[in-house]
Structures are given as structure tokens and as C-alpha cells.
Amino acid sequence: MTYEPPFYGGSNYDSNFVIVPFSRTYDEALTLLVEARDYLYANRGREKFDILSDSAIAQFREEMRMTTRLIRAMAWLLSVRAVEAGEIGWDEAVDDDDLMVDIKICIQDERDRCSSVTPALLNLMERAHSLYMRAARMELQVAARHRSED
Known part of the structure; x- marks a missing residue:
């Protein structure tokens, strides 16, 4: 299920990413999403700790942060695919406000x-x-x- 965006030639603003590394990153994101889903599904309910303990709450938070990171990365990669396919422009793909909020949450x-x-x-x-x-x-x-172009 490797994605290969169309090659536009040159290295202009409309072609920000080299095809092979982007394709690998997209494949990695999809694989990680599936792995995380499978792991969390298989292990939910198997925890042997008090769900109200600080450790359990911290683990739940980190599991949610992990899924947020994966979903946010996949959303960005899908936006890049849409730009490369000519479906949307970079101005629609980038939302500075959401990006900064997500970074604040996801880097913790x-x-x-x-x-x-x-x-x-x-x-x-x-x-x-x-x-x-x-x-x-x-x-x-x-x-x-x-x-810088605005």
C-alpha cells in the first residue's frame, strides 16, 4: 500500500517532499496506526492496576497522546497527498493555529x-x-x- 505522489519535476513550492522518503513516512504512519489500534484493543481491560491511580491516569493520558500524535501525523501526510494530487492548495493544508496547539499537546x-x-x-x-x-x-x-509568501 505504498503511496507515490505524482512527480512534478524541479523543486518548486508545489513539490516540497522527495517521493521516496514521503512514501516511507506515509507507510510508517499507516503501519503505526494499525499497530497502536491492535495493541490497545488487545490490551484494554487486561490492566491489573487501580484505574484511579496516578500511574493509570498518566498511562491513559500517554496512550491518548500517542494516538493523537499518530492521527495528527497521518492527517498532515494525507494533506500533503491532497496537495500533490492538486486537490487542495498549501494554504488549505497548513493551519498555523491548529498546528501550534497540536505541537503544545503532542510534545509533552x-x-x-x-x-x-x-x-x-x-x-x-x-x-x-x-x-x-x-x-x-x-x-x-x-x-x-x-x-513568507503572504
Whole structure:
């Protein structure tokens, strides 16, 4: 299910991303979304800790932050696909206000407060954070270019 956006030639504003790395990032995001869904579905209800404990609440928060990171990264990557396909413009793909709110939420990290995180969940959280940071950097680059052209 590899996505390859059309190649427009040159490196102008309408073609911000090299096809191969973008395709890999998109595939990685989709794979991580599926892995996170499967993990959370399979492990929900198996927790053996008090759901009102600070550790449990911190873990729930970090699980939600992980899914938010993945969804936000996938939303950005789908926007890039839409731009590359000519369906929308960069001005529609970049929303500075939402981006800054999302960054404020998604860069927080409270994994150290989660005492019962499994190694598998920790691995998913780390990979989701890495993916989100790469997608956020790409979006910030496009947002900066977009602002400088206004």
C-alpha cells in the first residue's frame, strides 16, 4: 500500500517532499496506526492496576497522546497527498493555529510517570513520538514558506 505522489519535476513550492522518503513516512504512519489500534484493543481491560491511580491516569493520558500524535501525523501526510494530487492548495493544508496547539499537546511526555507500561507499549509510544516530530517539522517548514509568501 505504498503511496507515490505524482512527480512534478524541479523543486518548486508545489513539490516540497522527495517521493521516496514521503512514501516511507506515509507507510510508517499507516503501519503505526494499525499497530497502536491492535495493541490497545488487545490490551484494554487486561490492566491489573487501580484505574484511579496516578500511574493509570498518566498511562491513559500517554496512550491518548500517542494516538493523537499518530492521527495528527497521518492527517498532515494525507494533506500533503491532497496537495500533490492538486486537490487542495498549501494554504488549505497548513493551519498555523491548529498546528501550534497540536505541537503544545503532542510534545509533552509523561512516560516516566507510567509505572506499568509494557515494553511493547513503550516502543509504540517512542515510534509515534518520532513520527509525529518528523511530520511536525515538515509542516512547520511548509507553514514558514507559506507565511513568507503572504
